[in-house]
Amino acid sequence: MENKPTVRSGFRGLLFGTAAAAINIAGAAENYSAWGRSADLIMDTSPAGANVPGQVINFPMLVRLTSADFPFSEARGKGQDIRFAKVDGTPLDYEIERWDSAQARAEVWVKVDLIAGNKAGQIVKMFWGNATAADSSDGKAVFSTNQIGVWHMGGTGTGARANSAAGPAAVPSNYDGDESRTGIIGFADSLDGKDPGDYLDIGDGYQDFSAGFTFSVWAYPTAAGKYARFFELGNGENADNIMLTRDSTTDNIRFDNYISGSPMSKLQTGAAISLNQWQHFAVTVSGGNVKIFKNGVIIASGAMGNAFSGNQRTSNFIGKSGWAWDAYFQGMLDEPEITKVGRSDNWIKLCYQNQKSGQAFVVFKPTSVCVSNFKGPADMIADEGATVRLDGTADCTASLSWTALSGPAPRILDPESRTLIVTLPRVAADTAIVYRFAAAYGDSTFHDDVTVRVRNAIPDPVFTLPANPIWNGADTMAFRPSIANMAQMTAAGNAALHWTWTLKGMEADTAWLRDGLLLKKALAEGRLEVGLCLDNSGSPVCKSATVTVSNAAGGASSILRAETQASRFRAPMHSWHDANGRLSRARPSNRFAAEARQAP
Numbered sequence: 001m002e003n004k005p006t007v008r009s010g011f012r013g014l015l016f017g018t019a020a021a022a023i024n025i026a027g028a029a030e031n032y033s034a035w036g037r038s039a040d041l042i043m044d045t046s047p048a049g050a051n052v053p054g055q056v057i058n059f060p061m062l063v064r065l066t067s068a069d070f071p072f073s074e075a076r077g078k079g080q081d082i083r084f085a086k087v088d089g090t091p092l093d094y095e096i097e098r099w100d101s102a103q104a105r106a107e108v109w110v111k112v113d114l115i116a117g118n119k120a121g122q123i124v125k126m127f128w129g130n131a132t133a134a135d136s137s138d139g140k141a142v143f144s145t146n147q148i149g150v151w152h153m154g155g156t157g158t159g160a161r162a163n164s165a166a167g168p169a170a171v172p173s174n175y176d177g178d179e180s181r182t183g184i185i186g187f188a189d190s191l192d193g194k195d196p197g198d199y200l201d202i203g204d205g206y207q208d209f210s211a212g213f214t215f216s217v218w219a220y221p222t223a224a225g226k227y228a229r230f231f232e233l234g235n236g237e238n239a240d241n242i243m244l245t246r247d248s249t250t251d252n253i254r255f256d257n258y259i260s261g262s263p264m265s266k267l268q269t270g271a272a273i274s275l276n277q278w279q280h281f282a283v284t285v286s287g288g289n290v291k292i293f294k295n296g297v298i299i300a301s302g303a304m305g306n307a308f309s310g311n312q313r314t315s316n317f318i319g320k321s322g323w324a325w326d327a328y329f330q331g332m333l334d335e336p337e338i339t340k341v342g343r344s345d346n347w348i349k350l351c352y353q354n355q356k357s358g359q360a361f362v363v364f365k366p367t368s369v370c371v372s373n374f375k376g377p378a379d380m381i382a383d384e385g386a387t388v389r390l391d392g393t394a395d396c397t398a399s400l401s402w403t404a405l406s407g408p409a410p411r412i413l414d415p416e417s418r419t420l421i422v423t424l425p426r427v428a429a430d431t432a433i434v435y436r437f438a439a440a441y442g443d444s445t446f447h448d449d450v451t452v453r454v455r456n457a458i459p460d461p462v463f464t465l466p467a468n469p470i471w472n473g474a475d476t477m478a479f480r481p482s483i484a485n486m487a488q489m490t491a492a493g494n495a496a497l498h499w500t501w502t503l504k505g506m507e508a509d510t511a512w513l514r515d516g517l518l519l520k521k522a523l524a525e526g527r528l529e530v531g532l533c534l535d536n537s538g539s540p541v542c543k544s545a546t547v548t549v550s551n552a553a554g555g556a557s558s559i560l561r562a563e564t565q566a567s568r569f570r571a572p573m574h575s576w577h578d579a580n581g582r583l584s585r586a587r588p589s590n591r592f593a594a595e596a597r598q599a600p
Contacts, residue, residue, distance in 0.1 A: 030091060035083065036129030037074050039366040043115060043122040050353035050361040054117040054346040058145040060109045061124070061362060062185060062354050067104035069364040074129050077101050081133035084110045085125045092124065095139035097152045098186040107186045111142045117346060126364075149202060149338040151318070154180040154187020161189070161200065167338075168203025170318065183334035184218045184278045185355055191319045193225055193330020199320035202338075206233045206242075206316055209285070209308040212342030215244055216282035216351060217318075218334040221275055224249045225327025230281060231336060233316045234258070237323050240309040244283050244292075245321070246273060253299075255283045255292055257306050265305035267292060272299055278334075280352045286342025296352030298345065376437040376448025383457035384427050385493065385537065390420040390450060394439035405449065407433030424454050426538035431456075458492040459485055461534040465545035473508075473522030473549040480516030481532055481543075489536055500540070502531035506549065522549045 032038075041063060045052040065072075075081055079099035084092040097107040112124060139162075143150040149167040161170040172179070172189075175198050181190045191198050217230050226249050234241035241258035251271040258264050267290045273279075282293040285304060292300040315322050318336050319329035335355070354361045373395040382388050394400045402412050402420045408431065410422050420435065431454050438447040463481040471477045501517050503510070506526050511518040522528065531544040 030083065032083065032085065032089065032125075032127050034130050035081070035127035035133070037071075037127065037366075039070075039126045039364055041084075041110075041124040041126055042120075042363045042365055043112075043124070044120040044361060044363070045115060045117050045122075045350070046120040047118075048360070049120060050350055050359075052115075052117055052346050052350045052353065054344070056115045056117075056344070056347050056350050057113065059112050059115050059347070059350065060142050061112050061115070063106075063108045063110055063126075063362060063364070064185075064359075065104075065106040065108070065364065069366070070104070070106070071366075072101045072104045072106075075101075076128075076131065076133070078135065079106060079108070079128075079137075080135035081128050081130040082108070083127040083133070083136070085127070086113075087123050087125060089125075093138055093141035094136075095142045096135075096137040109139070109142050111144075115350070143337075146339050146341045147337060148206070148340050149336070151200070151202070151336050152186065153189040153334050153336070154183055168205065170200040170202050172198065173201055173320075174198040181332055183332060184220075184357065185335055188218070188220070188332040188334035189319075190332045191329050193223055193228070193328050195328065197319070197328030197330070199328060200318040202316045202318060204314045204316070205312060206338070207310055207312045209242075209340055210310070211340060212287075213242070213285040213308065214282065214339040214341065214343040214348075215337070216280065216343075216348070217244075217336040218278055218280050218355070219273075220278050220332035220334075221246075221273055221330065222332075223330040224251070224273070224275070225330055227321060227323070227326040228329045229317065229319060229321045229326065230329065230333070231318050231338075232320065232322050233313045233338075234322045235311065235313055236315050239322075240311045240313055241322060242308065242313075243321075244281065245326075253281065253292060253294075255290060257304060257308060259306045259309050262306055267300055267302045267304070269294075269300040275331075278357070280355070282343070282348045282351070284342040284348065289342075291345075293348045293352075295356070296349035374439055374441075374446045374448075376450050379451045379453070381453040381455065382424055383455050384424050385458055387421065387423045388452060390422075390435065390437070390452075392418050392420075392437040392439075392448070394418060394437075394446075397439035397441060400437070400439040403436045403438070405434040405436050407431060407452075407454075409433045409435070424452070426458060426536075427454050427456050428539055429456050430454065458536065458538065459488050460538050461485065461489065461497065461536060461541050463532075463534060463541070463543070465530070465532060465543050467545070468548070469545065470548045470550055471519055471522070471528075472551060473525065477519045478513060478516055479519055479530055479545075479547070480513070481534070483534075496536060498535050498537070498540075500533040502533075502544075504529040504531070505546075508549075519547065525549050525551055 044050060079096050084094050086092060093111040095109045097109060099106045110124060116122060151161050151170045153161060155161055174196055179189045179198060180187050215231055219230060228246045230244040232241060232243040238258050239260050241256065243256045245254050247254045247268055251273045253269045253272045254266050256264055256266045269292050272294050280295050284291050288304050290302055290304045291298050319333060353359060373393055375393045377390045377392060400416060400418065402415045404412065408425050408427060410425055433452045433454060435450045436447050437450060438445055461483060462485045463483045465481055466479060505528050506522060506524060508522045508528055509520040511520055526549055528547040528549055529544055530547055533540040533542040
């Protein structure tokens with residue numbers, strides 16, 4: 001993800017998962033790092049999902065949770081600790097309609113400010129797993145944009161059904177206590193259709209629909225009662241009535257608007273009502289145009305002849321008519337809603353696609369527990385030459401790797417291991433090596449950058465060469481450096497010296513000594529420049545001295561009688577010198593490595 005849980009050179013922890021969900025946006029109401037669990041709610045309005053072509057704003061999105069996708073044991077008993085946020089951490093209002101931990105079922109409404117049309121992959125974040133979090137469910141905040149009545153049906157006994165928006169409650173009438181049934185969303189009200197039957201009185205008001213009107217409901221009719229109402233607003237018979245009703249005993253739906261003293265305005269569909277199955281009905285009025293929908297599809301449209309009355313309405317019902325001879329609704333009703341604007345076609349279709357059984361609009365996708373356990377080791381400081389161990393954590397990864405990003409990093413022999421073991425190189429001054437630990441999870445890659453600060457702690461060799469030596473060229477002469485800080489290099493744990501000898505000026509035969517160079521024979525008098533570079537895996541320290549080859553001591557005849565084959569006279573090449581005095585023109589094998597660390 002180029003993503004990590006806390007921001008540094010990378011992340012440590014994880015943005016969403018069983019470890020901390022580390023969102024802490026300035027101005028946010030809560031810091032979600034205190035929540036131990038999280039998931040993505042992935043929305044899809046493309047043809048493969050809800051198939052909604054245009055955007056919808058301030059939409060109450062239904063989130064259904066079951067044991068198949070949500071671990072109820074990880075949340076508080078009534079869902080008090082659940083939270084929702086945009087991907088940038090901005091909190092979103094939500095309302096819990098039902099939370100049943102024992103049965104592992106929940107329905108939650110989340111207000112999403114913008115849902116794009118024909119787009120897959122939009123995400124809302126869900127958090128849970130905070131034992132001290134207080135309940136912040138707020139239906140009025142979710143259903144606050146133009147809704148004037150939203151009723152979550154079903155309840156215990158004959159009590160009032162709470163209203164989720166800023167309108168009156170729905171008061172049960174003629175209820176006998178057996179109305180609450182499993183509905184399309186949580187629970188529904190089952191109305192018996194008797195005379196008098198049970199119904200809901202939704203209080204007074206409903207006078208201002210000048211900006212438009214929408215009514216929607218999930219219905220499960222079990223009988224074709226004559227003019228049975230889904231809803232009616234009004235002041236009794238033929239007075240300011242707005243209604244959605246069955247047309248007599250047919251399967252047709254009618255939308256009527258009565259104004260006292262004026263002809264009735266109505267729009268009627270063909271056969272639309274099916275018995276003994278759930279169906280979503282909606283009617284919208286916008287700019288004088290009326291549309292009736294079934295299951296998100298327009299089934300009738302036309303012009304409304306009369307404008308709505310602006311009078312307050314006092315006889316307002318769900319499941320009952322204002323006319324005494326009309327039938328009561330028989331069957332189940334769920335989620336009736338009245339809005340003071342005409343909702344768009346996209347809104348109505350998304351409501352149906354989101355709320356229907358087997359919906360494909362929103363998918364709950366828990367963040368992988370394994371991904372949440374990804375992290376790299378902490379930064380560290382170590383001396384040059386030390387062997388360090390860097391342990392990464394990456395559970396259930398498809399692949400992982402170590403790479404060196406910067407600094408004098410030694411070669412990584414096993415880059416696909418969770419543990420990186422390296423011997424730090426010699427450095428001329430304090431420096432840093434940056435390693436990257438990375439792991440792949442599906443199509444995402446997580447990484448953490450680790451800085452190893454290397455201290456310059458091992459002294460380089462300090463030595464001098466013999467000053468102005470004189471050699472007769474015939475007798476052997478030992479040429480040895482004087483190493484002043486061997487004790488300090490030994491104490492630092494790196495006294496294995498690498499020797500490199502060079503000769504310039506004339507040809508001479510030589511041999512290596514344990515602690516220097518043996519000058520064996522020279523071909524002539526003159527000057528021989530002897531150079532030495534010493535290093536203990538750091539930067540080489542190089543010096544040279546001039547040896548005067550002279551016959552003043554009477555050794556000229558010996559020099560002249562020396563063999564003259566050029567192949568016999570060669571300068572030393574790079575060599576290693578081990579603790580037993582053995583010399584080689586190549587680096588020693590591994591079995592000599594420990595010996596080579598001792599002082600020569």
